[in-house]
Amino acid sequence: MAEVVVPEPQDPVAPGPPVTPGQVPGGRPPGRLERLRHLAAARAVLAVAPEPESWLDVGCGRGYFCAAARRYFPYTAFDGLDATPLVEAAREVGRIEEAHRGLPEDPVTSLRLTGRYDVISLLGVRPRPGRLRAIRPILRDGGHLLVDARPDSPAALSALTAAGYRPVPPPRRRLPWQPLLARPVRVRAGR
Template identity: 55%
Template sequence: MPSHEQSHEPFHEPRRDDCPWCGARRLRTRVRTPDPARRTPGPFVVDECRDCGHAFQNPRITDRALAVRDARGRPDPSVERVLGARGIRRRHRAAARAMLPYPEPESWLDVGTGHGQFPETAREVHAYTSFDGLDATPRVQRARAAGRIEEAHQGLLTDPEITARLRGRYDVVSMLHHLEHTPDPRAELRAALDVLRPGGHLIVEVPDPGSAFGTLLGTWWVAYDQPRHLHLMPLRNLTRELRAQGCTVVATDRRTPHVPYDLTGALCLVLTRRRAGTTLTRACAPLLATAVALDVGLAPLLSRTRFSNAYRIIVRRPARTSEASPPEASPPEASPPEASPA
């Protein structure tokens, strides 16, 4: 009978002993976790580089497993019901409003758009903008059929054919909780800049691996989201990389991107991993309601501290090839118009 590791070998690449971001070899394990929500082979390990702080799935799942992950697309429905719909429109509206200080875009590509929920909400803020969507799954086609986007592009942004077809078409490219799902975030960023027009803007939102919730909740922190999240990138790493690619960082924000779901998500994971039946789940309903109330009620305070669990960065592609930002300049902390993430 094969061992546990052998039985899961087709789903994992060889374990690496260096950081995929900076190449340093000083790694530590942050969490080791199963994936009962999707019943895919585990356990999954998230390692962290002691030098640059980059956290990543190690060993990474294979391309075959990535295809299975993308086909399934969503977490367990019980978790999704509690976490998925809460505050999505507010967060999407906040991301759209973050672009108001800049020239009104004519064309906008939302990468990892799924069912097109973000473009649908963003159109309320940018009524004269044409929104397109790109996604690896057929959901993007359904988003176009529903009228949430103008054009649907199914595939990967890093596919040379797609990059060539979309090169220089867009004033804005958005990646909202998309980059952490990609095997090569640097390649994804390069492709995003390629499809931007000169002077266009890239807006990225990702989980913050430096959030104190990651330390407090450990394996129960929902932002680890194994096996879907392959990389968790500190803000400083992402800003340095984008500057190295010639961009100007025009705004960062750790406040409004905060997602008030940490305690609720941890409780959902406990119930899911314990294979809680319907009766137990119903019995825990008051506890879930309390967790939701705490997450939402504390959000205005926690989002201003190291408990903030996500951040946003907006960069501008150079209008000319000679334009570049100082490599070590620090961007201002922006405060978008929406005052509270609650």
């Protein structure tokens, strides 16, 4: 007679299946179009900053953009800033190196991150002048800001100008869905 195997009952408080690298619980990976947008955003930075040392993704969520950008910047340290606990999950699966909880407008967060990043990306985050001003001290001198906005968007351009940034012209023709690059305007001493 064949032996009957009865499965063990599942413990209701036991954790679910283990999380493998590159997988964040509760989220679906980005679709093809979103992956292409992430790669195009990273390529926009590649033209003006070929080897940034450090990069902060504001509103990073699960860190999918950082994982895509690593394709072009394998030696860059990617960190994430988000108000949700997803940023810690992104660090646990290796999409970012450091996870920061909070908002750039928070004085404690801003003080802790001052002068640390060569590139800051705001993809999927509305570029409001207050947030853009709060990000300025986090950028290193000569750093770049990557904003998810169309180059012909008057609202985005006025927000950048009001916060003290100027758009960086793309080296070649820009696609309509590529993000906008900007740099802080330098203030000359004594004038």
